[in-house]
Amino acid sequence: MKIGLFDSGVGGLTVLKALRDKYPEVDFVYLGDTARVPYGNKSAQTVIRYSLEGAEFLLSEGVDLLIIACNTASSYALDVLRENFSIPVFGVIEPGVKHALDTTKNRRVGVIGTKATVSSDAYGRLLRSKGIEVFQKACPLFVPLVEEGILNGDIAQRVVEYYLTELKDKDIDTLILACTHYPLLKPVIEEFMGESVKVIDSAESTALEIMPFVERSGSSSLSLYFTDHSPSLNFLIELILGEPIDYKLLTLPCKV
Amino acid sequence: MKIGLFDSGVGGLTVLKALRDKYPEVDFVYLGDTARVPYGNKSAQTVIRYSLEGAEFLLSEGVDLLIIACNTASSYALDVLRENFSIPVFGVIEPGVKHALDTTKNRRVGVIGTKATVSSDAYGRLLRSKGIEVFQKACPLFVPLVEEGILNGDIAQRVVEYYLTELKDKDIDTLILACTHYPLLKPVIEEFMGESVKVIDSAESTALEIMPFVERSGSSSLSLYFTDHSPSLNFLIELILGEPIDYKLLTLPCKV
Numbered sequence: 001m002k003i004g005l006f007d008s009g010v011g012g013l014t015v016l017k018a019l020r021d022k023y024p025e026v027d028f029v030y031l032g033d034t035a036r037v038p039y040g041n042k043s044a045q046t047v048i049r050y051s052l053e054g055a056e057f058l059l060s061e062g063v064d065l066l067i068i069a070c071n072t073a074s075s076y077a078l079d080v081l082r083e084n085f086s087i088p089v090f091g092v093i094e095p096g097v098k099h100a101l102d103t104t105k106n107r108r109v110g111v112i113g114t115k116a117t118v119s120s121d122a123y124g125r126l127l128r129s130k131g132i133e134v135f136q137k138a139c140p141l142f143v144p145l146v147e148e149g150i151l152n153g154d155i156a157q158r159v160v161e162y163y164l165t166e167l168k169d170k171d172i173d174t175l176i177l178a179c180t181h182y183p184l185l186k187p188v189i190e191e192f193m194g195e196s197v198k199v200i201d202s203a204e205s206t207a208l209e210i211m212p213f214v215e216r217s218g219s220s221s222l223s224l225y226f227t228d229h230s231p232s233l234n235f236l237i238e239l240i241l242g243e244p245i246d247y248k249l250l251t252l253p254c255k256v
Numbered sequence: 257m258k259i260g261l262f263d264s265g266v267g268g269l270t271v272l273k274a275l276r277d278k279y280p281e282v283d284f285v286y287l288g289d290t291a292r293v294p295y296g297n298k299s300a301q302t303v304i305r306y307s308l309e310g311a312e313f314l315l316s317e318g319v320d321l322l323i324i325a326c327n328t329a330s331s332y333a334l335d336v337l338r339e340n341f342s343i344p345v346f347g348v349i350e351p352g353v354k355h356a357l358d359t360t361k362n363r364r365v366g367v368i369g370t371k372a373t374v375s376s377d378a379y380g381r382l383l384r385s386k387g388i389e390v391f392q393k394a395c396p397l398f399v400p401l402v403e404e405g406i407l408n409g410d411i412a413q414r415v416v417e418y419y420l421t422e423l424k425d426k427d428i429d430t431l432i433l434a435c436t437h438y439p440l441l442k443p444v445i446e447e448f449m450g451e452s453v454k455v456i457d458s459a460e461s462t463a464l465e466i467m468p469f470v471e472r473s474g475s476s477s478l479s480l481y482f483t484d485h486s487p488s489l490n491f492l493i494e495l496i497l498g499e500p501i502d503y504k505l506l507t508l509p510c511k512v
Contacts, residue, residue: 041486115487144400155418158411230297231371 001215002027004063006054009037010233011143011180012069013240015092016222018183018203019067020241025216028223029061030069031250035228039072040116051077052084053252059085061223065213067206068092071113071178075122088213095209096176096202097126103198104132104174110167110197111136113178114143123178135170139163139182146181147232149239152188160185160192168193176200184240225250257471258283260319262310265293266489267399267436268325269496271348272478274439274459275323276497281472284479285317286325287506291484295328296372307333308340309508315341317479321469323462324348327369327434331378344469351465352432352458353382359454360388360430366423366453367392369434370399379434391426395419395438402437403488405495408444416441416448424449432456440496481506 003023005016009032016030031054033039039047051073055066066089068074068081074091081089100109109132111123118138127134141159150156167175175197177183183201190199224247226233238244259279261272265288272286287310289295295303307329311322322345324330324337330347337345356365365388367379374394383390397415406412423431431453433439439457446455480503482489494500 041484119487140404141397141400141406144397148396150397150418155411155414158414162406162411228297231375 001064001217002029002062003065003067003210003214004028004055004058004061005030005067005069006051006058006073007032007068007070007180008039008050008073009034010147010236010240013237014180014183015067015069015203015206017241018201018207020222022207023214023216024220025218026214027217027219027221029058029063029225030223031057031225032227033252034226034230034233038114038116039070040114044076047073047076048080051081055081055085057225057250057252059087063087065210066090067210069180069206071117071122071180072120075117075120088210090206090210092180092202092206093122093126093178095205096178096200097123098209099200099205100127100174100176101130101132103200106171106173107131108133108135108170108172108174110170110172110175111178112139112142112163112167112175112182114138115140117178123176135167135172137163137167142179142185143181146184147236149235151184156185156188157192160188164189164192172197174198174200177202224248227252257320257473258285258318259321259323259466259470260284260311260314260317261286261323261325262307262314262329263288263326263436264295264306264329265290266403266492266496269493270436270439271323271325271459271462273497274457274463276478278463279470279472280476281474282470283473283475283477285314285319285481286479287314287481288483289508290482290486290489294372295326296370300332303329303332304336307337311337311341313481313506313508315343319343321466322346323466325436325462327373327378327436328376331373331376344466346462346466348436348458348462349378349382349434351461352434352456353379354465355456355461356383356430356432357386357388359456362427362429363387364389364391364426364428364430366426366428366431367434368395368398368419368423368431368438370394371396373434379432391423391428393419393423398435398441399437402440403492405491407440412441412444413448416444420445420448428453430454430456433458480504483508
């Protein structure tokens with residue numbers, strides 16, 4: 001089978017990485033909308049339009065299952081995409097929330113993400129509807145840290161400490177990484193939070209969630225598309241996927 | 257008189273701050289194009305169009321002098337704006353370069369800025385044409401640090417050390433802050449570079465450069481316009497200008 005992933009940029013590559021690790025005999029197509037990144041500061045209507053455009057391209061590539069590997073697009077566009085397309089469509093929010101619900105014992109869960117994700121309260125609403133006490137914290141320096149390749153060492157540790165100290169006092173036993181960039185900082189975050197806190201990585205949660213729908217295709221192709229070049233694109237592809245992979249530039253047909 | 261400043265976002269507020277400190281009896285209008293920030297990853301043609309739109313708005317507000325308080329727009333649009341408008345137009349690049357030329361003794365100058373500014377080589381070309389040896393370094397974490405309000409302390413010091421260590425070995429005696437956000441990190445940068453390096457702040461250089469054109473208007477009004485709200489806009493206005501000031505939202509007439 002062929003799985004399509006759509007993201008506003010490079011963050012969703014962590015989801016692709018988790019999927020490829022788990023399902024080596026599947027074909028993948030990834031589209032990152034780097035020409036219009038970030039989505040977090042755009043209106044719901046605009047994000048839905050961009051997501052439809054991205055999804056239509058992936059459908060035209062013959063994918064059998066679609067993953068919105070972007071928190072903002074998952075929050076705004078999941079329902080619309082499910083209505084518009086007949087193949088299974090998954091976001092990254094529900095899998096992370098489900099995984100956290102299965103994990104927490106004391107029903108106190110932390111959520112960290114971008115300012116946009118935290119202020120959208122998409123995770124908070126879902127978790128509170130299940131009776132969970134939620135503690136959220138935006139960590140705006142994490143994405144630039146990851147995009148600079150600073151994933152460990154002194155600076156990464158101190159920035160993690162800077163944001164997460166207040167969550168450490170909240171007696172949470174589960175912490176959701178609600179941003180697709182954050183799995184790259186998972187080791188530093190786990191080390192800081194300590195063994196009493198289980199760190200949930202939505203990339204891995206999403207890989208688990210789709211398991212019932214996955215069929216081995218016997219091949220393992222990967223096509224990467226981005227809507228704009230950026231100086232660090234090749235660096236980030238290799239950083240996240242662990243190997244250099246060429247990408248193609250795609251101009252999405254604009255609907256407005 | 258009334259001075260207009262145009263920037264892609266909030267960084268140009270450091271130029272506004274330097275101008276207001278130096279010329280308290282002048283009226284100012286500032287326009288930050290936060291709906292389309294950042295300019296650094298956009299084409300020259302697009303940045304020129306945005307700059308023309310911004311400049312036309314400021315002209316309609318009756319400004320007598322225009323400052324492009326943005327490195328990318330200064331690099332691409334200064335000549336076009338000078339051709340299109342009869343009032344004096346200044347960018348931030350030439351003043352910083354002039355100031356560095358007046359300052360350096362050993363003719364070895366460092367330039368730090370965003371990836372876009374460094375790879376454009378706008379400062380490098382100007383400096384080398386005067387026989388200066390130039391050492392450039394992109395510091396992508398500085399803007400997010402400033403926008404998080406992390407201007408001193410352990411994290412700021414370590415990030416400054418991370419980027420500037422290689423410049424410290426280059427025997428430069430002058431360092432240009434080629435990004436309008438960086439003046440907020442000037443104390444930490446100066447401390448790290450030591451007394452042998454003079455740090456040139458383009459905001460201050462620009463304030464000096466326009467001196468022959470400045471006339472006291474006897475009043476000291478300030479109007480701030482931004483093309484989009486962002487969650488941290490009020491925080492950053494107060495951080496940079498030193499006081500909370502209300503802004504108005506502006507929709508620029510789109511020409512295409």
